[in-house]
Amino acid sequence: MSVNKVILVGNVGKDPEVRYLDKNVAVANFTLATTERGYTMQNGTQVPERTEWHNIVAWRGLAELAEKYIKKGSQIYIEGKIQTRSWEKEGIKRYTTEIYADSIQLLGKKPENNEAVSAVAVPPTDSLQAPPHAEDDLPF
Numbered sequence: 001m002s003v004n005k006v007i008l009v010g011n012v013g014k015d016p017e018v019r020y021l022d023k024n025v026a027v028a029n030f031t032l033a034t035t036e037r038g039y040t041m042q043n044g045t046q047v048p049e050r051t052e053w054h055n056i057v058a059w060r061g062l063a064e065l066a067e068k069y070i071k072k073g074s075q076i077y078i079e080g081k082i083q084t085r086s087w088e089k090e091g092i093k094r095y096t097t098e099i100y101a102d103s104i105q106l107l108g109k110k111p112e113n114n115e116a117v118s119a120v121a122v123p124p125t126d127s128l129q130a131p132p133h134a135e136d137d138l139p140f
Contacts, residue, residue: 004081004082005079005080005081006078006079006080006081006082006099007077007078007079008032008034008054008077008078008080008099009034009075009076009077009078009107010032010033010034010035010054010075010076011032011033011073011074011075011076012030012031012032012033012070012071012072012073012074012075012076013030013031013032013033013053013072014030014031014072015030015070015071015072016028016029016030016058016063016066016067016070017029017030018063018064018066018067025059025060026059026060026061026063026067027057027058027059027063028056028057028058028059028062028063028066028067028070029055029056029057030066030070031053031054031055031056032053032054032056032076032078032099033051033052033053033054034051034052034054035049035050035051035052036049036050036052037049038050054098054099055096055097055098055099056078056080056098056099056101057098057099057100057101058100058101058104059100059101062103062104065104066104069106070104070106074106074108075106075107075108076104076105076106076107077104077105077107078099078101078103078104078105079101079102079103080099080100080101080102080103081099081100081102082097082098082099082100083097083098083099083100084096084097084098085098
């Protein structure tokens with residue numbers, strides 16, 4: 001058995017970029033910063049705070065939620081899975097690691113229109129196109 005699950009709480013680094021693919025399937029990409037506080041060790045050594053940047057990918061309803069409600073600086077909670085993909089550019093193989101969101105919740109102050117602002121991804125149906133990260137490119 002194996003588990004690929006990630007939970008992040010952080011601040012959005014840039015407004016989501018949302019694209020619409022075939023059959024009006026939405027996909028959003030944005031960055032999320034998580035920061036570990038700095039501290040002082042017993043021997044007096046200062047350990048500075050450390051920020052990690054995550055690339056977030058949201059599909060369909062989550063992408064639409066991101067387009068409407070998520071802005072640079074928003075604090076959000078994300079559950080999802082880690083996925084690494086690769087491509088070749090100018091003969092050099094490149095890699096990127098992304099978090100594919102399964103659910104997103106907005107944290108902090110409520111939006112002015114008081115609409116619900118959390119969502120859970122709905123599994124693809126036969127009538128919708130599966131995202132390009134589907135089972136056809138598994139490494140095993």
